[in-house]
Amino acid sequence: MKPVGARRTGEWCETTELDRIQDITSVDIPALARGRSPGLTPWHEPLVLVCTHGRHDACCAERGRPVALALSALRPEAVWECSHLGGDRFAGNVAILPHGLGYGWVTEESAPRLLDDLDQGRVTLDLLRGRATLPMAAQFAEIELRRTLGETRDAAVRCLDVSRQGDRTAARFEVAGAVHELTVRTTPGPPAALTCGARRDNPVPHHEVVASARL
Numbered sequence: 001m002k003p004v005g006a007r008r009t010g011e012w013c014e015t016t017e018l019d020r021i022q023d024i025t026s027v028d029i030p031a032l033a034r035g036r037s038p039g040l041t042p043w044h045e046p047l048v049l050v051c052t053h054g055r056h057d058a059c060c061a062e063r064g065r066p067v068a069l070a071l072s073a074l075r076p077e078a079v080w081e082c083s084h085l086g087g088d089r090f091a092g093n094v095a096i097l098p099h100g101l102g103y104g105w106v107t108e109e110s111a112p113r114l115l116d117d118l119d120q121g122r123v124t125l126d127l128l129r130g131r132a133t134l135p136m137a138a139q140f141a142e143i144e145l146r147r148t149l150g151e152t153r154d155a156a157v158r159c160l161d162v163s164r165q166g167d168r169t170a171a172r173f174e175v176a177g178a179v180h181e182l183t184v185r186t187t188p189g190p191p192a193a194l195t196c197g198a199r200r201d202n203p204v205p206h207h208e209v210v211a212s213a214r215l
Helices: 021-026 029-033 058-074 111-119 136-149
Strands: 004-007 010-015 047-051 079-082 094-097 101-103 128-131 157-165 168-175 178-188 205-214
Touching (some): 058 079, 128 136, 136 157
Parallel strands (some): 047 079
Antiparallel strands (some): 047 094, 094 101, 101 128, 157 168, 168 178
16 A cells, blocks of 8 residues: 655655455545545555556557556656546656656656656656646646746656636746746647547636736
């Protein structure tokens, strides 16, 4: 068992071994419900979760399983297969905890590069879907800012605050001592298949940076 806390205010990961599933009651569940550490043994390595939930969408298993096998061959203690991560059309989907980073379109060929970037404290920008600790529009803003600056160091970009008014989200980031503010407009995009097995299309949010400034 490895409880994880992934928040903008702090990240943590811990581990313990349970002899029986019933022993889960010995863990401080109320602390976990509040997003706090239950006081187990600290785990200092990132956890790599790969969605292989074929019952939810066949693509997650078909594309996720080869990725899980490729990653497990390189880092067996760190890689776990998991259930639904969201965004089935982006399979293979990978989440990095406690960083909260989400990746899509990962293949068995790109899997080693993902781990190498993780070891070097970098994000794999061309596969990055976003950071779970931020709202979706702010995730988009961070990725666009990184692309503009060519910044792949994970710790080099820090979100200061996010505010939303109507269809616009303003996100401020600190990069190398400078503050950048991006305003993102979110509108309904053209309908698309949200899963590989979808029988009908659904609207997909469309994000667009409408203003960017260095403050």
